Amino acid sequence: KRRAQEADVAEPRNKLARPALSLPTDPALYSGPFPFYRRPSELGCFSLDAQRQYHGDAHALRYYSPPPTYGQGPKFDLRDGYPDRYQPRDEEVREGLDHLLRWLLDHRGQLEGGPGWLAGAIVTWRGHLTKLLTTPYEQQEGWQLAASRFQGTLYLSEVETPAARAQRLARSPLLRELMYMGYKFEQYMCADKPESSPDPSGDVNTNVAFCSVLRSRLGNHPLLFSGEVDCTDPQAPSTQPPTCYVELKTAKEMHRPGHWRSFYRHKLLKWWAQSFLLGVPNVVAGFRNPEGFVCSLKTFPTMEMFEYVRNDRDGWNPSVCMNFCAAFLSFAQNTVVQDDPRLVHLFSWEPGSPVTVSKHQDAPYAFLPTWYVEAMTQ
Ligand code: A3P
Ligand code: MG
Ligand code: MG
Numbered sequence: 001k002r003r004a005q006e007a008d009v010a011e012p013r014n015k016l017a018r019p020a021l022s023l024p025t026d027p028a029l030y031s032g033p034f035p036f037y038r039r040p041s042e043l044g045c046f047s048l049d050a051q052r053q054y055h056g057d058a059h060a061l062r063y064y065s066p067p068p069t070y071g072q073g074p075k076f077d078l079r080d081g082y083p084d085r086y087q088p089r090d091e092e093v094r095e096g097l098d099h100l101l102r103w104l105l106d107h108r109g110q111l112e113g114g115p116g117w118l119a120g121a122i123v124t125w126r127g128h129l130t131k132l133l134t135t136p137y138e139q140q141e142g143w144q145l146a147a148s149r150f151q152g153t154l155y156l157s158e159v160e161t162p163a164a165r166a167q168r169l170a171r172s173p174l175l176r177e178l179m180y181m182g183y184k185f186e187q188y189m190c191a192d193k194p195e196s197s198p199d200p201s202g203d204v205n206t207n208v209a210f211c212s213v214l215r216s217r218l219g220n221h222p223l224l225f226s227g228e229v230d231c232t233d234p235q236a237p238s239t240q241p242p243t244c245y246v247e248l249k250t251a252k253e254m255h256r257p258g259h260w261r262s263f264y265r266h267k268l269l270k271w272w273a274q275s276f277l278l279g280v281p282n283v284v285a286g287f288r289n290p291e292g293f294v295c296s297l298k299t300f301p302t303m304e305m306f307e308y309v310r311n312d313r314d315g316w317n318p319s320v321c322m323n324f325c326a327a328f329l330s331f332a333q334n335t336v337v338q339d340d341p342r343l344v345h346l347f348s349w350e351p352g353s354p355v356t357v358s359k360h361q362d363a364p365y366a367f368l369p370t371w372y373v374e375a376m377t378q
Pocket of ligand 3: 230247248249
């Protein structure tokens with residue numbers, strides 16, 4: 001039986017060692033002890049405005065402002081304002097790593113970790129790492145990650161699979177409204193200023209985003225990644241990011257033990273992976289009834305999520321998620337040997353199969369923009 005470690009044999013990068021051709025994803029191969037994961041520290045942040053323009057500041061950060069806990073519970077109508085007060089982001093625009101690269105370009109001179117830290121790091125979106133973490137348990141959606149090495153650094157940028165694109169273009173009216181409802185919940189729970197209250201009368205514009213940029217390390221892989229943050233809690237015990245951040249989520253109201261079980265096995269895994277990577281300590285869930293109203297809230301501490309599936313044979317295991325991610329990063333580091341911003345190794349995965357690789361030059365897969373490559377070459 002092949003063991004997870006075998007994918008690591010080409011470490012360190014060595015032109016004589018032949019990298020593996022594929023990487024298996026079976027959970028049983030990754031059930032070792034939990035690997036080292038450095039406590040993520042925030043290096044900086046940026047905001048995207050209503051026109052999706054980049055700003056090197058925190059103006060889009062919102063403040064956690066839950067309803068009072070006394071009296072009746074909330075009655076948030078998540079369908080209110082749909083579709084007339086909805087300004088959805090144009091999903092045809094492929095942004096790749098652009099916003100993160102803009103931040104990196106502006107701050108490359110001030111990075112901690114010493115000279116050469118960036119050259120040994122992996123740069124990507126938190127959302128891409130989330131997909132890697134959940135891969136051993138994912139049975140529905142595959143992914144593709146494009147990888148390029150430039151000045152030593154390994155950049156990873158997701159490519160929309162043909163199946164995902166087809167699904168997006170065929171998204172049903174019901175699903176579109178459900179997407180809106182997730183953002184509408186944020187509007188009911190967040191204020192624009194720490195001392196003010198939520199204002200659900202305005203538009204829901206999904207171009208707006210606050211992104212935190214963090215440094216971490218998984219095993220021997222230094223990481224620099226960015227992730228969208230829903231809000232900060234002005235009353236959090238520590239005001240230091242990312243520990244003051246709060247992730248907001250909606251889920252269906254559940255009434256039978258079987259519904260909760262399934263929620264713990266599937267949704268909670270994704271919530272855990274997303275928030276654990278960034279170091280967000282709490283996820284606040286709003287449960288919506290069939291009429292689209294949130295009438296109850298529940299806080300799930302990220303570090304307690306695994307307890308819901310610890311004794312479940314069909315549950316997930318954080319060690320498996322992190323060990324697989326580490327194995328994938330080693331696999332990618334060993335595969336992408338040539339330093340060339342126009343060369344792309346495309347890692348592809350479909351449920352039930354191993355991760356495979358193909359090699360491409362320039363368009364359509366190259367993703368490091370000329371403005372970035374030229375500025376970094378100065
Ligand atoms: P939910 O929180 O209710 O899932 P996030 O939770 O990551 O902050 O995202 C906010 C909302 O964006 C989600 O609300 C959901 O409505 C929408 N969303 C995020 N990822 C999505 C995806 N992969 N497909 C569809 N909608 C998504
Ligand atoms: Mg969000
Ligand atoms: Mg959220």
